[in-house]
Amino acid sequence: MADLLEIDRLSVDFPGPNRTVHALRDIRFSVPRGRIVGLVGESGSGKSTLSLAILRLLASSAKIAGGAIRFDGTDLLGLSSEAMRDLRGRRIAIVFQDPMSTLNPVLSIGTQMIDVQFRDTAASRRQKRARAVALLARVGIPDAGRRIDDYPHQFSGGMRQRVAIAMALLGQPDLLIADEPTTALDVTLEAQILDLLRDLRRDFAGAILLVSHQLGVVAEFCDEVVVLYAGEVVEQASVRALFANPGHPYTRALLNCDPGRLSADSRQFPTIPGQFPDLAERRKGCIFASRCPQMFERCRSEAPAMTAVAPGHRASCHLLAGA
Amino acid sequence: MSAPVFDVAAALPPSRSSVLRRLVATPFGRLGLSLVLIIVIMAVFADWIAPYNPASISIPEKLQAPSFAHFFGTDQLGRDVFSRVVLGARIALEVAFASISLAIAIGGALGLIAGYGPRWLDHVIVLVFDTIRSFPTIMFALALVTLIGPSLGTVILIVVATFAPGYGRIVRTQTQAMKHAEFVLAERSLGAGAARILAVHILPNIVGPLFILASMDVPVVITIEAGLSFLGFGVRPPTPSWGSVLNDGYAFIGNTPWLILAGGLPLVLSTLGFTFLGEALRDAIDPRLRREL
Numbered sequence: 001m002a003d004l005l006e007i008d009r010l011s012v013d014f015p016g017p018n019r020t021v022h023a024l025r026d027i028r029f030s031v032p033r034g035r036i037v038g039l040v041g042e043s044g045s046g047k048s049t050l051s052l053a054i055l056r057l058l059a060s061s062a063k064i065a066g067g068a069i070r071f072d073g074t075d076l077l078g079l080s081s082e083a084m085r086d087l088r089g090r091r092i093a094i095v096f097q098d099p100m101s102t103l104n105p106v107l108s109i110g111t112q113m114i115d116v117q118f119r120d121t122a123a124s125r126r127q128k129r130a131r132a133v134a135l136l137a138r139v140g141i142p143d144a145g146r147r148i149d150d151y152p153h154q155f156s157g158g159m160r161q162r163v164a165i166a167m168a169l170l171g172q173p174d175l176l177i178a179d180e181p182t183t184a185l186d187v188t189l190e191a192q193i194l195d196l197l198r199d200l201r202r203d204f205a206g207a208i209l210l211v212s213h214q215l216g217v218v219a220e221f222c223d224e225v226v227v228l229y230a231g232e233v234v235e236q237a238s239v240r241a242l243f244a245n246p247g248h249p250y251t252r253a254l255l256n257c258d259p260g261r262l263s264a265d266s267r268q269f270p271t272i273p274g275q276f277p278d279l280a281e282r283r284k285g286c287i288f289a290s291r292c293p294q295m296f297e298r299c300r301s302e303a304p305a306m307t308a309v310a311p312g313h314r315a316s317c318h319l320l321a322g323a
Numbered sequence: 324m325s326a327p328v329f330d331v332a333a334a335l336p337p338s339r340s341s342v343l344r345r346l347v348a349t350p351f352g353r354l355g356l357s358l359v360l361i362i363v364i365m366a367v368f369a370d371w372i373a374p375y376n377p378a379s380i381s382i383p384e385k386l387q388a389p390s391f392a393h394f395f396g397t398d399q400l401g402r403d404v405f406s407r408v409v410l411g412a413r414i415a416l417e418v419a420f421a422s423i424s425l426a427i428a429i430g431g432a433l434g435l436i437a438g439y440g441p442r443w444l445d446h447v448i449v450l451v452f453d454t455i456r457s458f459p460t461i462m463f464a465l466a467l468v469t470l471i472g473p474s475l476g477t478v479i480l481i482v483v484a485t486f487a488p489g490y491g492r493i494v495r496t497q498t499q500a501m502k503h504a505e506f507v508l509a510e511r512s513l514g515a516g517a518a519r520i521l522a523v524h525i526l527p528n529i530v531g532p533l534f535i536l537a538s539m540d541v542p543v544v545i546t547i548e549a550g551l552s553f554l555g556f557g558v559r560p561p562t563p564s565w566g567s568v569l570n571d572g573y574a575f576i577g578n579t580p581w582l583i584l585a586g587g588l589p590l591v592l593s594t595l596g597f598t599f600l601g602e603a604l605r606d607a608i609d610p611r612l613r614r615e616l
Contacts, residue, residue: 055512059503089513096512101505106527115523116513167513 002073003030004207005054005175010067012046012053012231019280022231023049025287027067028306029226029236031175036201036208038218038239040254041228044276047211048097050228051179054209055094056084072174090119093168094177098184099160103152109136109163110148116170135166138203140196158189162196174206181210182217194221215258219243227251230277232287233306237313247307247315250288286318294319345607352603358596362589366413373406378561386579395585398571404585407563412589414564418475418548419541422482427537429483430490435521437491438498449495452488460485460547468556475558478551482544493536497529531608539601542594549590565590 012024024046031037041047052058054069056076069076071092076084096102104112113132114125123131129148136144139162152160161181168176178197182190194217197208212218218225218239225242227235227250235248246252253272274291277283286292289299298318307320346352365372381401389396395404437448455463464481471477498521501507510520545565551557552566553573560567565586572582 057508057511085514085516087514088511089515094509094512096505096509098505102509104506104510104524104528107524115519116510116515118519119514164509167509171513 004033004072005031005209006068006070007050007054008068008070010050010053010069011065012049012058013063013065014061015063016280021279022065022282023062023279024053024231027228027231027233029233031207031209032224033174034205034207035223036210036221038222038225039209039211039228040213040215040218040225042213042254042276044230044279045228046231047213047228048179049231051094051177051209051211054177055088055092056081057088089116089168089171089173091171091173092175092177093171093173094179095161095164095168095181097180099157099164100184102164103160103167105152108149108151109155113148113163113167113170116167119171132166132170135170136163139163139166139169139200140192141166157185158192161185161189161193165193165196165200169200169204172204172206175209176204176206177209177211179211180213183213190217197221215254227254230287231279232316234288234317235313235315237309237315241310241313245309245313247309247313247320248288248317249292249294249319251315253291253293286316342604342607346600346603349603349606351599352607355596355599355601355603358592359600362412362593362596363416365409366416369409369413373403373409375403375406377402377406377410377563379403386575388579389581396579396581398568398582399575402561404568404582407568408565408585408589410563411565411568411586412593414475414558414562415545415548415593418478418482419544422479422544423486423537423540425479425483426486427490427533430487430492431494431533433487434491434494435498435525438495439502439517439521439525445495448491452491455484456488458485464547464551464556468551473551473556473559475562478548478557481551482547485547486540486544489540490533490536493532494529497532498525501525501528535601535605535608538597538604541601542597545593545597546590549586 007027007029010024010027011022014021014023027050029037039047039050049058049062053062053064054071054076058064064077067077071087076087079087103109107115110129110132113136114128117123117128117131120128133144133148136148141147141159141162147155152163155163165181181197182193185193197210198221201208210218210222222239224236224238226233227242227248229250235242235246235251237247242251243255246255250272257270257272272291277287277290285298285300285302286295286304289295292299296318302318304316304318304321306314306316308314309320347356379402381397384393384397384401385399387393387397387401393403393405395408398404398407433448433452437445460481463485467481467484468477471480502525507520507524510524515524548557549564549566549569552564553570554566555570557566558564568586569583569590570586572579572586576583
C-alpha cells in the first residue's frame with residue numbers, strides 16, 4: 001500500500017534581497033497510513049516550515065523551490081488553491097503550538113466549532129452543535145454542553161489545546177499534523193495532551209505527524225521518527241531502531257543531550273559543540289560537518305546520500321556508506 | 324485586603340450590561356445619554372409631539388414671540404417653529420443613521436477587501452480613498468448639488484462619500500493586523516476561505532472600534548446636514564431641518580433672536596450629546612482606544 005504522505009525532495013526557500021535562506025533542502029520522508037511519525041529537530045531546523053508547507057499555508061515570503069508533496073497519490077503542490085482548500089480540515093488538519101492564540105478571542109467555542117462544519121450543509125445547526133459537544137466531551141472538556149458557549153479566555157491553556165484538537169478532528173482528517181502541540185504547556189499538561197492524543201487513536205484511525213523537539217515525547221508516542229537538522233532529513237527509522245542504534249552522528253549527539261538520559265550526579269549538561277550552519281550559504285559537503293565529532297575529509301567536499309542502515313532505517317552519513 | 328495585582332475582569336471583553344453600567348458611571352456619559360435619548364424620542368414620536376403641522380403657513384401669525392401657543396414662536400410664514408424643530412430632529416437623525424450605516428457598509432466592505440486581498444487591489448482602493456478625502460467636503464458637496472440637485476438623497480450621498488473612506492481605512496488597518504493572526508491561520512488550516520474568514524472571524528473583531536467611531540461621527544453628520552440646509556443645498560423646503568430653521572431666522576436676527584436660538588440650540592445640544600455619548604462609549608468599551616479615536 002502506498003504511503004499516505006510522501007514528501008519527495010522538497011525544498012523551501014525564503015528569498016531575500018541580498019541572501020536567500022534555504023530553509024528546507026531535499027526533504028524526503030513518508031508517513032504510512034495510520035501510523036504516528038515523529039518529526040524531531042532543534043529550533044530553526046525547519047519543522048514548522050515543513051508542517052505549513054504540507055498544508056500550503058506558508059507565508060508569502062516563502063517559496064517552494066522544488067520537490068513534491070504527495071498525499072494519497074496526488075501532488076499537493078500541483079493542486080489549484082480551491083482544491084487545496086477543500087483538503088484542509090477535511091483530509092489534513094493541524095494543531096498549532098500555542099493554544100492561547102489559535103482560537104478567535106471574540107467568538108464562543110461553540111460558534112467556532114459550528115462554523116468549522118460549514119462543509120456539512122445537510123446538518124442543522126443543532127446537529128452540528130451536538131457533534132461539537134460530543135467531541136469536546138471526547139477530548140476531556142468537563143461539562144461540555146455548558147462550556148461550549150464559553151469564550152476562549154475562559155479556558156486554561158491545556159483546555160484550549162483540547163478544544164483546538166477537537167476542532168481539528170471535527171473534519172475526521174486522514175492526517176493530523178500536531179506542530180509541537182505541547183511546547184507551550186507545562187509538563188503535567190503535556191502528559192495529559194499526549195495521553196489524550198494516544199487515547200483518541202482508538203476512534204481516530206488517521207495518521208499523525210507529530211512535530212516535536214523532545215526526543216522523549218517522540219520515543220513514547222511515535223512509531224517512526226524523522227530527524228531533521230538544519231533543513232535536511234538526516235535520519236528516518238522506527239523509534240526502536242533509532243534509539244537502539246542511531247545511524248547519524250547528529251542523532252547520537254541529540255540522544256546524548258536528552259536530559260532524561262543524564263545520570264543523577266552529572267553536573268554538566270551535554271551540548272553539541274559548534275554553531276548551527278548558516279542556511280543562506282550554498283554548501284558542498286555534509287550539513288553537520290562543522291559540528292560532527294567524526295568529520296573527515298570527504299564530509300567537507302561531498303554531501304552524503306541517504307544510506308540504508310537496516311531495512312526501514314536510513315541515514316545520511318559517509319560513515320555508513322563504508323567510506 | 325490587598326488589591327489584585329492584575330485585574331482580570333478589566334482585561335476581558337466587557338459584557339453588554341457592564342458597558343451600560345460604565346456608560347452611566349460618569350457625569351458626561353449620563354448627560355450624553357439623556358440628551359441623545361431626548362432627541363431620539365423627539366425624532367421617533369415627532370408626529371405626536373409637534374402641536375402643529377410644521378409646513379402649514381399662516382401669514383397673519385408670522386414672527387410671533389414665544390408663547391404657550393407657540394413655544395418657540397413662529398417664523399416669517401407663520402409656521403410653528405417648535406413643530407419644525409421637533410420634525411427637524413427626525414431629519415437630522417435620518418440623515419445621520421442612513422448615511423453612517425451606508426458609509427460603514429461601503430467603506431467597511433472596501434476596507435476588508437483592501438486589507439485581505441492582493442496588494443495591487445489594496446493600492447487601488449487606498450488611492451480611491453485618498454482621492455475622495457483630498458476634496459474639501461463643502462467643495463465636494465457644491466459639485467454634487469450642482470450635478471444632481473439639492474435633496475435629502477444628495478445630502479446622504481455627500482456624507483456617505485466623505486465618510487466611507489474613513490471607515491474603510493480603519494477596517495483595512497485592522498484587517499491587515501489580523502490577517503496574520505494565529506487564529507486566522509488556524510481557520511485557514513481547517514479549510515475556511517477568504518469570505519468566511521472575513522465575515523465570521525475578522526469582522527467581529529473590529530466592530531467595536533467601528534461602532535465607537537460611528538457614534539462619534541453622528542454629531543459631525545448632523546452638523547453637515549444642517550450646514551448644507553442652511554446654505555440651501557440640503558433638504559428642500561418645506562421639509563423642516565434645523566439648518567433651514569436657522570436660515571429662516573437668520574434674516575430676522577435683529578428683531579426675533581429666538582428663531583436663531585430655536586434652530587441653533589438643538590444643534591448644539593445634539594452635537595454635545597452625541598459627542599459625550601460617543602466618548603463615554605469608547606471609554607466603556609475599550610479605554611485603550613482613547614489614543615486612536
